[in-house]
Amino acid sequence: MTAAVHVHGLTKIYGPTRAVDGLDLQIETGEVFALLGPNGAGKTTTVEILEGFRSRDSGQVSVLGSDPATAGAAWRDRIGIVLQSSGGLDLLTPREILRTTARLYERPRAVDEVIASVGLQQKADARIAGLSGGQRRRLDVALGIVGRPDLLFLDEPTTGFDPQARRDFWTLIESLAHEGTTIVLTTHYLDEAEHLADRVAVILGGRIVALDTPTALGGRSAQEATVTWEEAGARHTEKTSAPTALVTALHARLGGEISALTVTRPSLEDTYLALVSAHSTPEQHS
Amino acid sequence: MTRLLSLGWDRTLLELKMYFREKESVFFSFLFPIMLLALFSTIFAAQFDGPAMTAAGVDAGRFFLPGMVSAGVLLTSFQTMALSVASERDDGTLKRLRSTPMPPVAYFLGKVGLVAITSLAQLALLLAIARFAYGVALPSSAGPWLTLAWIFALGVLGGTTLGIAYSSLGTARSIGAVVIGPLLVLQFISGVYLAFSDIPTWLQQIASVFPLKWIAQGMRSVFLPDSFAASEMAGAWEPGRTALVLAVWAVVGLVLCVRTFRWFKRGTT
Structure with a gap:
């Protein structure tokens, strides 16, 4: 099986800051992979380079066999991206935006099916301006999956969800994973990573400092x-x-x-927090 | 190619839905010139009662119609584009579109479609109201209508491309002020709301650099009697120079548009 994502020595520099500092990463096809890390650790920068939204300063990146910096429409056809926030849709309805978005893809999912899978049937023809935060986020996910992507990026997908909405969302992600979609997830919720991910990586200071299954991360199972x-x-x-x-x-x-x-046993959160505090040396704060 | 046109038409329909659901844009770009025409025709009616104007068959409605048509071109193309593209860049719409396999040209076709349809509808409404509510005599020969067509097309094309390019100068928060202030000044010095001949020469010369003055002059040549050409700067309608200036601006707009267009907010790549 070939890797869906392969990254070697990725570096991105903003002025004096090395936001991503020689990062290596491999994500297998069909895997649900969670990227954890505090704000400013390089998580979003890394993901946006993989998505083709940001340029890099050095390193090799291959996503579904192509370099995101130069990949074209055929590559985008196989990628789904759920951004942290998507505005500008207030005046449309979920069905309208999903229908025009679906037409952009070669082999889209049926719009009604997508609406049902994210549980927006009741709101399919209502103005998006009137949707709750959770409903909007589910619409974002619907826009990300309507093109039937092989690889789906989810950036903090459940921020602001109530517990039930989160459980429903997890079920949706599990069913996508079950269909074979490779999923790259960033999240601040450790229980979410633990529940969904096959493997988790912790990014600190622009590098991966720990990478394992959620149960084994940071030697957790041996503790x-x-x-x-x-x-x-x-x-x-x-x-x-x-x-x-x-x-x-x-x-x-x-x-x-x-x-x-x-x-x-130490929770994933305990392990994660221990990793973060162990890596935050004084010079990183200066 | 067929797919591109069909995606462009999809985008046009979506743009039209959003445009007409946004009450502010409908009012301030689509209905505004129509409202001003009604207002000016009423307020200034008495000033056009004199024997000279009456003899020439020019009342307030006919006098202000060319200006309002020109303002309409500017508002539905330049203003709508500058405002909408800036806010789409800021609110992540462009980033979301960029994350899909949409051919970039389809996005621009959608914008062109939106501007073409709204500006033509606005022109039709302006002409209908001038004709039927204010009894303005519209041209009866084909010549002026042909002139109207090419000035309108060049004006809208330039306004659209320049508007998209101009959107990069502001963020969603600032773009309103960045667009509307300068546009208002430009409309005044280009003789849209005033008689151009009442404007001091040095201001006329500044206005002559920009396309709006030429659009307005061209529209006056369409709707006003030929005797009015004497009050233009050159004492003539100057269709050749008008075509040249508008074409140059349209090309400049296209080049600026292609060279400066960004899908992402500044500082996020």
Whole structure:
């Protein structure tokens, strides 16, 4: 299987700042790949270079086998991009803009089908100005997928969603991934990355500092688990690399149900925050 | 080619929908000259009661019609383009379009289609109101209509390309002031709202650099009696020079448009 995205030594310089600093990255076809990183880490710059919106200073970039800096309409036909915000649609209806957008592609999805898949049937013929934030975002996604892309870029897709809308959105992304769409996702929500992504990468200072499956990122799966329980009215906490053995021992000792038992591992968020603080050395702040 | 035209027509329909749903643009570019024609024809009616004007068959409606037609050309082409392209660049519309396989020419065809249809509709409305509400006698021979056609076409073409190029000078927030202020001045010194002969010579000379003065002069040659040519700067209608100036501006506009057009906001690439 060939890589959908291949990046080697990517560098982008803005004045004195190396926004992207020798970044290497490979995203496989059919993968859901999440890019994490604080604001200003180079995440958006990297993604916009992959999308062909920004130029680069050096490095090799191949997206679906082409260089985004020079790729033409045939390449764009296979790419879907959900931007962070898209304005200028207030006076139209979702059906109108989807219909004209669909005509730009070689093998578009049926407009009604796309409207249904993002759950906008009730608003299909209403002015976009009257849509809620979540509905607008779903329209953005609809515009990104109406061309039946092989590769879909999603830039912070669920910012401002309520929990139910987020769950619905995740289901939509899962079904696209299931159909074989390669998805590159940037997000600030660690649970979103954990839920959707096959692999996650953390960008800091313009480089990838960690790259793995969500469960293994930053040695997460090897880290100690924390077991807490209540015994004789007191709360006990123990860190262990063998939580199963500890719980079995507790069960034998206490006999029956262990009161208020929890076993937790560092969340993806804990791991991520540890990575970020470990990498924010003083000179990066100066 | 067929696909390109069909995509361009799609864009035109979309542009028309957005244009007519935006009440401000309908009022300030589409209806404004029509309203001014009605207003001026009413306010200044008494000033055209004198024997000279009556003898020439020129009343206030006929006198102001060429100016309003010219203002209409400027507003529906230049102003609409400058305002809409600047805000589309700022609100991400252009970036979104750039992310699709749309051929860039289709976008411009959509703009040309929008301007062509709105400016022709506006011209038709202006002529109908002048004729039927104010009894203005319209040209009865083919010559003036032919002149109207080429001046109108060149004016709209130049206005569209220059407007798209001009959009790069402002952001969505500033473009209103950047466009409307200078345009208002230009309309006054080009003799759209005043008799051009009342404007001091040095201002007339400044106005002569820009296309609007030539559009207005050309429109006067269409709608006013030939005796009025004497009050032009050269004492004649100068159709040849008008064609030359408008054609040069249209070419300049096209070149500027191609060389300066940006899909992205400044500082985002």
